[in-house]
Amino acid sequence: MFDIRWIRDNPDAFDAGLARRGLGATSGEVLKLDHARRDHVQKLQEAQTRRNAASKDIGKAKASGDDAGAQVLIDEVAELKSFIQNGETEERRLTDELEACLSALPNLPYDEVPDGASEDDNALQHTVGDKPQFDFAPKQHFELGEDMGLMDFETAAKLAGSRFVVLTGPMARMERALAQLMLDVHTQENGYTEVSPPILVNSDALYGTGQLPKFEEDQFKTVDDRWLIPTAEVSLTNLVRESILPEADLPKRVTAFTPCFRAEAGAAGRDTRGMIRQHQFSKVELVSITTPEQSDGELERMLGCAEEILKRLGLHYRVVVLCTGDIGFGARKTYDIEVWLPGQDMFREISSCSVCGDFQARRMNARYRDGEGNVQHVHTLNGSGLAVGRTLIAVLENYQQADGTVKVPDALAPYMGGIETFGGANG
């Protein structure tokens, strides 16, 4: 959501930013609505001023026993009544119309974000590690998992349909181990506070982070008008909605390990094999709430926190800056971390770290009080730290051995009960 006053002052910059997103100029329409609304508000307020004054005089007149004088005023106010009532309805309509227009517009990218139409135009930032060498043809994660009998898509389909999986034994344990490692690093070393939030939320929360109203078809909705979160970003970011935080509380850093649910409405036919794209997956999410001054530095910090997990696991990865065509709805700038999957012979997204400026804060009405006592909107950031399902995939493919077993990375040893490999004859 944009600051309408900023659009008033910078209509060209606003349109230019939208143009980079491939959208047409909108400031004309927005400002027309804004003008109509302000015009209307002024007339309405004048009427309200007159009504309030007259109403007070009625009270005084009655108190002093001047019933005739009171009656004159009563008649005057009665005339204003319908005008004010209609006026209030109209004001709400104009406000809603303006908001409907603004709420569907994506955030503006930073200048430094590269222009582009698709992920092909993302800019490589840096690469860490090297591709592991195999003296055999590395398998894809689902081949490994199914051969081990520890990853079962068929049974999952019986329970829930396509795009679900059942993990068993050490496979299930490794998913838990990965989450545990991530949470431990983020809470003990990176300054994040662990949170266990609702994963079923209302429409306001989803609106706050920008999934609604535009991306309803990507979400799962319950029968009582709640929604399964597509990411813990929703729950964690909305923790500060409708509040005014003391500046001393910022930056506020929270993390949560939750399941995430996505309808994958537009992804029919994509990544149908394996665990890459599921309706349900688990993720450790990082969210930071900051002042406007802190947010850019916080993005770099958050990226570093996410990268740290991959380094601990010894996984080869690269970081890209998403171009204007690939960046998410609420983001001003996004880093994707892509991990190397030898079985797939390609890099795949495993984390996405975004700075949203005050875009979500305006939708949530999340503010803070600065040193001078001024109230202003916070900035919000979110990032995966990491997507646990995809991390599991990466470990499987990178740590596989010629005999079809998988070596447990050293960093996971404390969480795996001492086993060094798994997937052999005994599971």
Place this chain on the structure above:
RNA sequence: GGAGAGGUGCCGGAGUGGUCGAACGGGGCGGUCUCGAAAACCGUUGAGCGCGCAAGCGUUCCGAGGGUUCGAAUCCCUCUCUCUCCGCCA
């Protein structure tokens, strides 16, 4: 699920339908006093929107949304949340 009680400012807590953005207390902030501090005393302390360079003026907001009324924090309806008791339950 049943029964009841409530949602007022940073917190506690008043508020016969009229001059209430709201008593009073606490907290915070500023000041007086003091060598300094405490105590005491004085002052100050909500958010949104509109107009304005600003000072400021106006307007809206007492859980949310409707309604009654010339006028609603106060009356009515719906919703929502919290608390207590009972039932059920991981």
